[in-house]
Amino acid sequence: MARDLPTAEEFYSEVLGWAFRPTRLGEEFSVGFLDGTPVAGVGALADSLSVAVAWTPYFAVDDADTTAARIQERSATVAVGPLSFGTGRAALAADRDGAVFGIWQGKAIPDWSMGTDKAPAWLELRTRDAFEAAIFYAEVLDWACAQPGCCQVAYEDDHVVLRHQGDMVARITGGAVEEAPDPHIRPRWHVYFYVPDVDFAVRTAVGLGGRVVAPADPTLADDWVSLRDPDGGLFTVTSSDPVPGPPH
Numbered sequence: 001m002a003r004d005l006p007t008a009e010e011f012y013s014e015v016l017g018w019a020f021r022p023t024r025l026g027e028e029f030s031v032g033f034l035d036g037t038p039v040a041g042v043g044a045l046a047d048s049l050s051v052a053v054a055w056t057p058y059f060a061v062d063d064a065d066t067t068a069a070r071i072q073e074r075s076a077t078v079a080v081g082p083l084s085f086g087t088g089r090a091a092l093a094a095d096r097d098g099a100v101f102g103i104w105q106g107k108a109i110p111d112w113s114m115g116t117d118k119a120p121a122w123l124e125l126r127t128r129d130a131f132e133a134a135i136f137y138a139e140v141l142d143w144a145c146a147q148p149g150c151c152q153v154a155y156e157d158d159h160v161v162l163r164h165q166g167d168m169v170a171r172i173t174g175g176a177v178e179e180a181p182d183p184h185i186r187p188r189w190h191v192y193f194y195v196p197d198v199d200f201a202v203r204t205a206v207g208l209g210g211r212v213v214a215p216a217d218p219t220l221a222d223d224w225v226s227l228r229d230p231d232g233g234l235f236t237v238t239s240s241d242p243v244p245g246p247p248h
Helices: 003-018 064-073 129-140 198-206
Strands: 019-023 028-036 039-043 058-060 076-083 088-095 100-106 120-126 152-156 158-162 169-173 188-194 211-214 224-228 233-236
Touching: 003 019, 003 039, 003 188, 003 224, 003 233, 039 188, 039 233, 064 076, 064 088, 076 100, 100 188, 120 129, 129 158, 129 188, 158 188, 198 211, 198 224
Parallel strands: 058 100, 120 169, 188 233
Antiparallel strands: 019 028, 028 039, 076 088, 088 100, 120 188, 152 158, 158 169, 211 224, 224 233
């Protein structure tokens, strides 16, 4: 979600090499493509919905209203929707710890996927209790169910890992469960994008008004750097499969 769509398109075109195309959802939405493959969507809705500029994951569901009810039944929040958008219905929600995510019911772009070399590398939920979060999302989104095509959930290298058809698509990272919550750290979903050259992406982003979040010295990073775009949207560029710590 961005404030100004043309400005966001220019930034991500230069930094990530995307080409943008309009969608059926109206003038405030566009989809970024890399070599003809759809990668992500940008909507100029931050001001109209009174939300922060941010990358937000949307999870496909069979029934948006049923899923929204599940979210609320588990003491989480449905902030917007479900509302009809083009060919489907969508809602914006937050889990019990405040991490924002979306749900989407309807037709999806066939080539839209996670974990391939052109799509986003993966998603990461940074929260306090990874196991509790995994149970919440499994119950709400039908993870680890017995239906064909369902996502698999496993514990790997101190993370809860979500896989779809063998590909890692998301990871849940917890920490400081025994300590008092830090009011300055809010749980959130974070997105990683593949780039062929991390240093080039960082230099381009900074030249266009973005800034480096972590590592503080980009020369210390081998294959990942977390950035903020000019409006503050947080994301990470990576050239491989690192296991970085969360940026501050």
